[in-house]
Each structure stands twice: as structure tokens, then as C-alpha cells.
Amino acid sequence: MDTCIFLLVLVLLPQLIMSNVPKVTSFRAVVELVSENSRIFSGEGLHLRCSIPDVHSNWSVEWFRGSERLPENGENFKLWNAHIKEGGKFSCQGARESVVGIIRTMQSLPVEIDVDGxxxxxxxxxxxxxxxxxxxxxxxxxxxxxxxxxxxxxxxxxxxxxxxxxxxxxxxxxxxxxxxxxxxxxxxxxxxxxxxxxxxxxxxNILEVLTEPLMEIQADVKMFGKNRMKLICHVQYNARAPAPPGSRAVQLQGQGATVESGEVESTQQFLRNARITTMAQHPHPRHLLPPENPKLPPELLQSSS
Missing domain, CATH: 2.60.40.10 (Immunoglobulins)
Structure with a gap:
């Protein structure tokens, strides 16, 4: 009986181990538009390329339009003499054989292609x-x-x-x-x-270089006590490279108090009954400002030096 149980365990153990091995990787495939335009005329062609951020394995590539699996395989996807109905959101995914079965990457973010008649x-x-x-x-x-x-x-x-x-x-x-x-x-x-x-x-769409600050108030009595609260200032910085990682001057201002912080998302504690306003300053030195920004408010043009 013990021998039978031992042999049964030997048979089932690999299956149990394989069932617990993840079949999807933690990294994502990347689809790139090689052609100049994502909107093309009917009758024109298109070229997409898929890359897998893993140089140590041989991956095959699967292509999708929406949720539909396309018959094309390989790193490059080319659309010839396109028809209007062939437009859509294209994505790719890597797949490879392993001892535990087929392992796939996360599906890439889609690239939308429009075919205009x-x-x-x-x-x-x-x-x-x-x-x-x-x-x-x-x-x-x-x-x-x-x-x-x-x-x-x-x-x-x-x-x-x-x-x-x-x-x-x-x-x-x-x-x-x-x-x-x-x-x-x-x-x-x-x-x-x-x-x-x-x-x-x-x-x-037009983006602001620096969005208007948004104040978040967290007033948890159990966490901060009866007479205190937590304020979080959210600011989005949209300038293109070379852009610093975050704002260098975020201020939280209340009655009779001003607190400076060096983070775009900053947290400070204030008295519960304070009236609070927020300010944020542009972190660029003047020579790093985008070349065409004459309409930026004066306070955003202050150097951080």
C-alpha cells in the first residue's frame, strides 16, 4: 500500500507543480508603428512591429485586432491594399514553449489604425x-x-x-x-x-505644462487625532524631456502658516480648522524651458537656482 501511494505521489506531483506555474509573464509586449501615419487611405499599406523585452528567450509573436486573433505571425505585421473594414486596434503578444506548457507575455497596449475611404x-x-x-x-x-x-x-x-x-x-x-x-x-x-x-x-487636445494643483484632505480621527488632518497636493507636470522628475516648489498655505515641500505629491499635517490654498512652481531653470512658452505665468518662470 505504501508503495502504491508513493508511486501515485510521483505521478501527480509534476502535474501539481505545473498547475501552479504562471502561464503569463510579468512583462508586456510592445507594438510600434513603423509607417508614418496611423490613419491611411483605403488601398494604402501599413507596417507594425512587435518587440518582446526579453533577450534571453526565443518568442513567437501573435497578432490581434481587438479581441480577434489574426493569422499573421512574426515580429512584423504588414497590411497591403487596406480596406476600410481592416482598421481597428492592433496589439501583439509573445508566446513560447516551455516544460510547463505555452507561456505568454502580457498583451501589448493597442495601436489604433484608421482606414479612410x-x-x-x-x-x-x-x-x-x-x-x-x-x-x-x-x-x-x-x-x-x-x-x-x-x-x-x-x-x-x-x-x-x-x-x-x-x-x-x-x-x-x-x-x-x-x-x-x-x-x-x-x-x-x-x-x-x-x-x-x-x-x-x-x-x-492641449495640455498645460503645469496643471492647477488639486487638494486632497484626509481627516481620519483614528489615524491623525481629533485636531489634526492630512493634506495631499496633487500636481501634474507635462513638460517634455529634459524634464526633472518632480516639482521643486510645492507650497501648502494656511492661516498664519506656510509649509514648503519638495515633491509633486506632498503630504503635510495642519490644524483641522485652517483654511488652505495650494501653490506650485515650475521647476525648470530658464534655459530648459520649452522654446515657445511666452504665455506662462510669471511665477512659473522663476528659476529654482
Whole structure:
């Protein structure tokens, strides 16, 4: 009997061990858009690449559109002569054989691809512009007609009208009010007839370099006592590299008291009955400020030196 039990344990033990081994890794695949545009005309092609952040293993690659598993395998995914219905959110995942079965990476964050059946596409920057930046929007046409006029609209209202072959529009020193739904209209003449096409809307968001501070109040009597509370100042800093890791001057101000902190998310304790306001200062030295920020408030231009 003991021998039977021992043999049964030997048989079942590997299965029990294998069932407890994780089949999904802790790291994620990364999908990259190799082609210039994520919005393409029908009939055009597209190139995506998948990378696995693990150089010590041989991974095969699986591709997905939404939740649909695609038949393509391999690091590169190419779409030829695209149809409108072939657009969507594309992602990839790594898979490899092991002694415990197939192990997969976490699925990559998706890249959204739009296939446009029209005649004009408005291209916006891949990164979100900041207040004070110059925003460039480009209207792309199917083919090369003899253009004589191009118009840029925001939320259906004309913003820029220009003549000639130039299809690029520039909005300098943008503010939060410049965010909206943009489209372009292009016109040309052929054989005494005027043709005009308009793109679908493209969403443009504008970010502040430094967001307005938000105060969080934690008043837990058991944790802080009857006459004390915890204040947390939340600030988001959106400047592009080279940007310091956090704000160098966050202030919590109350009646008769001001406390300085060196973190973007700072915590301080104050009397429960204090009236509190928050301030945050831009941490950049002047020479590291983005080149086009003339509208920043004066207090954000103070050097931390």
C-alpha cells in the first residue's frame, strides 16, 4: 500500500507543480508603428512591429485586432491594399514553449489604425501639444490634384484659409482654448470645374505644462487625532524631456502658516480648522524651458537656482 501511494505521489506531483506555474509573464509586449501615419487611405499599406523585452528567450509573436486573433505571425505585421473594414486596434503578444506548457507575455497596449475611404486626411502631431507650443496640422490628399485653396476648421468654424499648394497649417502659441475637433477642406480646378473635399474630424487636445494643483484632505480621527488632518497636493507636470522628475516648489498655505515641500505629491499635517490654498512652481531653470512658452505665468518662470 505504501508503495502504491508513493508511486501515485510521483505521478501527480509534476502535474501539481505545473498547475501552479504562471502561464503569463510579468512583462508586456510592445507594438510600434513603423509607417508614418496611423490613419491611411483605403488601398494604402501599413507596417507594425512587435518587440518582446526579453533577450534571453526565443518568442513567437501573435497578432490581434481587438479581441480577434489574426493569422499573421512574426515580429512584423504588414497590411497591403487596406480596406476600410481592416482598421481597428492592433496589439501583439509573445508566446513560447516551455516544460510547463505555452507561456505568454502580457498583451501589448493597442495601436489604433484608421482606414479612410475619403479624399482628405488631417494629420495631427503624435504627441499632445503643450500650451505655448506651435501646433502643426497637415492635410493629406489622395493623389496630387492642382490645389488652389486649403481651409482649416475647428469645431466647424473656419480658423485658417490659405491659397496655393501648401497643405500645412500652423497655430502658434496655443492655449487650452485651441483644443477641439479639427478638419480641413481642399479645393482645386480641373477643366473649368471646381472640386472640393473635406476630411473627417481629428481630435486635438492641449495640455498645460503645469496643471492647477488639486487638494486632497484626509481627516481620519483614528489615524491623525481629533485636531489634526492630512493634506495631499496633487500636481501634474507635462513638460517634455529634459524634464526633472518632480516639482521643486510645492507650497501648502494656511492661516498664519506656510509649509514648503519638495515633491509633486506632498503630504503635510495642519490644524483641522485652517483654511488652505495650494501653490506650485515650475521647476525648470530658464534655459530648459520649452522654446515657445511666452504665455506662462510669471511665477512659473522663476528659476529654482
Amino acid at each position: 475619403g479624399w482628405a486626411i488631417l494629420k495631427a502631431p503624435s504627441h499632445q501639444p503643450l500650451t505655448g507650443d506651435t501646433l502643426k496640422l497637415s492635410c493629406r490628399l489622395r493623389g496630387t490634384p492642382p490645389i488652389h485653396e486649403a481651409i482649416l476648421y475647428r469645431d466647424g468654424i473656419e480658423v485658417i484659409r490659405q491659397t496655393g499648394q501648401n497643405l500645412s497649417f500652423y497655430l502658434s502659441n496655443v492655449t487650452l482654448e485651441d483644443a477641439g475637433m479639427y478638419s480641413c477642406r481642399v479645393s482645386w480646378d480641373v477643366r473649368r470645374r471646381t472640386y472640393s473635399v473635406i476630411s473627417v474630424n481629428t481630435t486635438v
